Amino acid sequence: MINSNQKEESSKLARRLSDAIGYGTVAATIAILFFFLVWPVAIIISKAFLNDGQFTLDYFPLLFANELYKNSMINSMWIGVATTVLTTLVSLPLAIINAKYDFKGKGLLSGLLLVPMVMPPFVGAIGIQRFFARRGSVNLGLMEMGIIDAPIDWLGPENMFWAVVILEVLHLYPIMYLNLSAALANIDPSVEEMATTLGVPRWKQYRDIIWPLARPGYFAGAIIVFIWALTDLGTPLLVGYHETVPVQIFNMITDVNENPVGYSLVFVVILVTVAFFLLSKFALGNQKYEMMAKGHVTSSKNEAGFLGSVFIYTLIIGTVFVALVPHISVLITSVSDKWFMTVLPEKYTLKYYAQVFQAELPFIGIKNSFLFAGLSTLVDLALGLLIAYVIVRKLVPFPGLLDSLVMVPLALPGIVLAFGYVVTYTDTFLDPLNNPVPLLVIAYAIRRLPYMVRSAVAGLQQTSISLEEASSTFGASRFYTLRKITVPLVMANLIAGALLCFSYAMLDVSDSLILAMKEQFYPLTKAIYVLFLEQGSGSLVASALGMIGMLILTACIMGASLILGKKMGELFRS
Amino acid sequence: MEVVFNKVCKRYGDFTAVNELDLKIESGSLHFLLGPSGCGKTTTLRMLAGLETVTSGKLYFDGKDVTSLPAADRGIGMVFQNYALWPHMTVYKNIEYGLKLRKLTASEVKSRIDDVLTITQLTNFTHRLPGQLSGGQQQRVALARALAIRPNVLLLDEPLSNLDAKLRMEMRDNILKIHKQTGITTVYVTHDQKESLSMGTSISVMHAGDLIQTASPRDLYRNPNTPFIAGFIGETNLIEGVVRKKEGDIYSVETVLGNFVATRASGNYDIGSKVSLSIRPEAIAIDWSGNGQGDNPIQLKVDHLTYLGESEQFLLKSAQSDKQIIKANFYHAPDHSFSEGDSIQCFVPKSDVLVLPAQVEMGPGT
Numbered sequence: 001m002i003n004s005n006q007k008e009e010s011s012k013l014a015r016r017l018s019d020a021i022g023y024g025t026v027a028a029t030i031a032i033l034f035f036f037l038v039w040p041v042a043i044i045i046s047k048a049f050l051n052d053g054q055f056t057l058d059y060f061p062l063l064f065a066n067e068l069y070k071n072s073m074i075n076s077m078w079i080g081v082a083t084t085v086l087t088t089l090v091s092l093p094l095a096i097i098n099a100k101y102d103f104k105g106k107g108l109l110s111g112l113l114l115v116p117m118v119m120p121p122f123v124g125a126i127g128i129q130r131f132f133a134r135r136g137s138v139n140l141g142l143m144e145m146g147i148i149d150a151p152i153d154w155l156g157p158e159n160m161f162w163a164v165v166i167l168e169v170l171h172l173y174p175i176m177y178l179n180l181s182a183a184l185a186n187i188d189p190s191v192e193e194m195a196t197t198l199g200v201p202r203w204k205q206y207r208d209i210i211w212p213l214a215r216p217g218y219f220a221g222a223i224i225v226f227i228w229a230l231t232d233l234g235t236p237l238l239v240g241y242h243e244t245v246p247v248q249i250f251n252m253i254t255d256v257n258e259n260p261v262g263y264s265l266v267f268v269v270i271l272v273t274v275a276f277f278l279l280s281k282f283a284l285g286n287q288k289y290e291m292m293a294k295g296h297v298t299s300s301k302n303e304a305g306f307l308g309s310v311f312i313y314t315l316i317i318g319t320v321f322v323a324l325v326p327h328i329s330v331l332i333t334s335v336s337d338k339w340f341m342t343v344l345p346e347k348y349t350l351k352y353y354a355q356v357f358q359a360e361l362p363f364i365g366i367k368n369s370f371l372f373a374g375l376s377t378l379v380d381l382a383l384g385l386l387i388a389y390v391i392v393r394k395l396v397p398f399p400g401l402l403d404s405l406v407m408v409p410l411a412l413p414g415i416v417l418a419f420g421y422v423v424t425y426t427d428t429f430l431d432p433l434n435n436p437v438p439l440l441v442i443a444y445a446i447r448r449l450p451y452m453v454r455s456a457v458a459g460l461q462q463t464s465i466s467l468e469e470a471s472s473t474f475g476a477s478r479f480y481t482l483r484k485i486t487v488p489l490v491m492a493n494l495i496a497g498a499l500l501c502f503s504y505a506m507l508d509v510s511d512s513l514i515l516a517m518k519e520q521f522y523p524l525t526k527a528i529y530v531l532f533l534e535q536g537s538g539s540l541v542a543s544a545l546g547m548i549g550m551l552i553l554t555a556c557i558m559g560a561s562l563i564l565g566k567k568m569g570e571l572f573r574s
Numbered sequence: 575m576e577v578v579f580n581k582v583c584k585r586y587g588d589f590t591a592v593n594e595l596d597l598k599i600e601s602g603s604l605h606f607l608l609g610p611s612g613c614g615k616t617t618t619l620r621m622l623a624g625l626e627t628v629t630s631g632k633l634y635f636d637g638k639d640v641t642s643l644p645a646a647d648r649g650i651g652m653v654f655q656n657y658a659l660w661p662h663m664t665v666y667k668n669i670e671y672g673l674k675l676r677k678l679t680a681s682e683v684k685s686r687i688d689d690v691l692t693i694t695q696l697t698n699f700t701h702r703l704p705g706q707l708s709g710g711q712q713q714r715v716a717l718a719r720a721l722a723i724r725p726n727v728l729l730l731d732e733p734l735s736n737l738d739a740k741l742r743m744e745m746r747d748n749i750l751k752i753h754k755q756t757g758i759t760t761v762y763v764t765h766d767q768k769e770s771l772s773m774g775t776s777i778s779v780m781h782a783g784d785l786i787q788t789a790s791p792r793d794l795y796r797n798p799n800t801p802f803i804a805g806f807i808g809e810t811n812l813i814e815g816v817v818r819k820k821e822g823d824i825y826s827v828e829t830v831l832g833n834f835v836a837t838r839a840s841g842n843y844d845i846g847s848k849v850s851l852s853i854r855p856e857a858i859a860i861d862w863s864g865n866g867q868g869d870n871p872i873q874l875k876v877d878h879l880t881y882l883g884e885s886e887q888f889l890l891k892s893a894q895s896d897k898q899i900i901k902a903n904f905y906h907a908p909d910h911s912f913s914e915g916d917s918i919q920c921f922v923p924k925s926d927v928l929v930l931p932a933q934v935e936m937g938p939g940t
Binding site for chain 2: 464466472484489
């Protein structure tokens with residue numbers, strides 16, 4: 001009897017201890033969010049309004065008086081708008097086809113549509129430089145065919161805007177497509193059937209029934225695309241379109257202590273993204289309707305006829321081909337040996353791939369990226385699971401608040417966060433000049449945390465709470481239950497989320513370019529950028545390195561979509 | 575293990591889910607918490623399990639205050655409505671899980687698992703995953719898992735509500751048998767009054783957060799203390815009236831259908847007080863002599879009838895009031911068939927008329 005009592009006591013103690021560790025982790029998580037998300041942003045905002053400790057609005061007139069900054073803001077805004085409109089035009093027909101029609105090879109083709117996601121558009125920018133240069137493949141080809149007489153300056157200053165927009169569209173349309181598809185798939189087909197029985201014409205059904213129901217999903221995707229395009233640093237940088245806000249911020253980081261206008265520019269970016277985010281969330285996409293129980297969902301899809309199939313195949317394959325032009329051009333560039341004044345290279349070689357592993361810089365890039373992205377994924381796994389658990393099981397007083405806080409990085413441009421880190425942590429033990437690894441890992445982790453949290457939340461919501469309650473009735477502590485019951489059940493979601501976090505960390509441009517200041521710490525993307533700027537064969541090695549990066553990412557994203565299936569779309573919404 | 579609730583309350587903001595519950599559950603009994611959905615019975619069970627915190631009041635196990643003891647320390651075994659079997663563990667692992675947490679010896683774990691597998695007839699399914707089992711088998715695994723840890727109290731939350739009618743009957747017998755074998759104090763939540771009448775040692779009826787009556791099944795059916803229970807446990811006719819005469823236990827109540835004499839009452843009612851009369855459909859008898867013999871004679875007209883084979887279910891109206899519809903079941907109706915519109919001379923034995931408080935106080939849903 002005494003013995004069993006002692007046992008009971010010790011197990012009680014163990015339970016208390018594990019509870020304490022658990023709550024400690026939650027507290028640490030919240031501290032991390034505070035120091036590496038809230039605090040840096042707060043510092044930027046405060047510096048935009050402070051001069052020697054005095055409140056001032058002087059910087060903003062300076063900002064708007066400067067032609068360069070003013071033009072940059074206008075240009076970036078238009079990049080965001082044009083990209084959003086164009087991605088919508090590209091994705092809408094594809095999403096409707098996906099929701100309404102069945103055809104042979106649908107799974108494969110739908111998968112192909114997502115391929116462009118695997119490459120940061122700035123790598124594509126390297127490829128198209130070769131193709132669309134004055135003496136590049138496209139001009140030469142067109143001249144050979146006699147369509148044009150003189151080469152067109154595709155990437156000249158007057159065309160750079162569209163070059164950036166098109167690269168962004170080709171990269172970002174899958175996000176819009178996933179969101180629209182998910183939104184359309186969620187609509188109970190019987191609501192349309194009902195309208196049909198009432199004699200409502202097709203176009204009116206789209207206007208009065210489908211659109212209101214799909215609207216929240218559309219705006220959830222649209223805002224991500226808009227912010228992404230508006231704040232992407234890599235593409236305009238490599239295309240050479242420097243009159244954009246991200247490039248200006250990038251240039252200002254070095255002299256931020258002398259020039260406080262930089263803070264006000266970043267503040268304007270924060271203001272714009274927050275404003276559009278709120279607008280999309282509350283004014284345009286707030287009304288989410290609860291779908292009633294679904295009827296026969298299968299009956300809603302039409303078998304595409306012959307002409308329909310031809311049209312569908314043409315549309316999808318055409319889209320994928322155009323979207324892959326930058327990738328293909330990178331591929332060809334990376335294996336080209338002698339390539340001068342011809343449409344395609346005269347000779348091919350794999351020596352640049354060999355150089356990736358022989359030369360120091362590319363290899364450092366790959367090694368570092370694997371390390372940083374891997375570490376950040378582990379951080380995301382731990383934080384994401386805990387936060388999701390705390391949110392879904394409502395273990396903190398305001399779970400909704402924590403949820404919103406975790407989602408902030410989706411709307412917060414990477415360039416703002418990186419800028420904030422430099423400002424906040426320079427001259428501290430985390431100074432990125434000395435060793436950027438901790439900040440890089442944390443930046444990668446924080447920016448991808450929303451994917452992990454969303455993924456884990458989706459899994460937890462499908463896991464009945466009674467499974468955990470049952471465990472607790474047997475005397476298990478919360479964290480024993482978490483380990484033995486909850487985690488195994490949401491494992492698929494965790495793996496998928498982790499793969500996405502890893503991929504996007506590997507692709508990260510703004511944090512990598514800004515925070516990694518010494519060569520020994522360069523991640524993949526910064527290595528590609530630096531190689532690209534080098535004379536001689538640098539851009540060829542950069543292409544080869546880009547291809548290797550793409551291969552790694554293709555594997556990760558395919559893995560994630562295999563595991564997640566149709567739920568993939570839910571990860572890319574705010 | 576004796577379980578005592580002392581003024582236990584559960585509030586969610588302004589909403590009171592359970593209101594000042596006082597209840598003593600005898601050791602070894604099979605006690606039912608019965609009520610319509612939303613009455614607070616599941617909340618009560620979850621407070622007992624420690625899955626829901628108690629807003630105020632005290633909870634005792636064998637006299638020991640367990641009000642703020644976490645679920646993990648209460649030594650209860652619970653069967654959830656959806657069974658809550660862990661889908662990634664086999665039947666064996668599901669049962670073993672709770673035992674492993676108890677740091678028992680390997681042989682003890684093994685023998686306990688074998689015991690409960692035998693009791694629940696699951697010996698052949700140990701290596702299946704829950705998804706590979708039928709509903710009834712899943713239910714038995716849930717039961718086996720809860721029993722294996724030899725709980726102080728076994729809690730069953732609508733354990734049969736996901737089974738079809740035939741399986742439900744089988745499992746009722748099973749649970750009764752297991753309860754008899756183990757003698758574990760068991761608290762059983764259900765909204766099915768037949769389940770509670772046929773199985774329970776005692777039944778507590780809850781309504782809108784209040785415990786209204788605790789009694790044995792027989793007593794509950796025969797002597798419900800409110801019109802709500804009379805209507806909820808079985809069927810009844812409730813007729814509003816006013817007490818006009820009272821001699822000892824014999825009441826005379828004036829209603830729209832005339833005066834009724836009753837010899838049973840749920841309490842003491844003064845002359846002039848408003849009351850409800852409860853008359854079970856099977857208590858109404860036909861006066862074949864047709865000349866108003868027997869207690870409480872009443873002339874009724876057939877409004878609608880449903881033929882059920884062994885009996886006939888009548889909806890009747892009285893000559894005096896068109897609004898009051900009377901339900902009656904006539905068994906073994908002699909070789910005589912009624913049709914709608916016929917008049918029938920009936921009577922109601924005065925020991926089958928029960929005086930209850932007036933219905934208005936019960937609010938909606940009664």
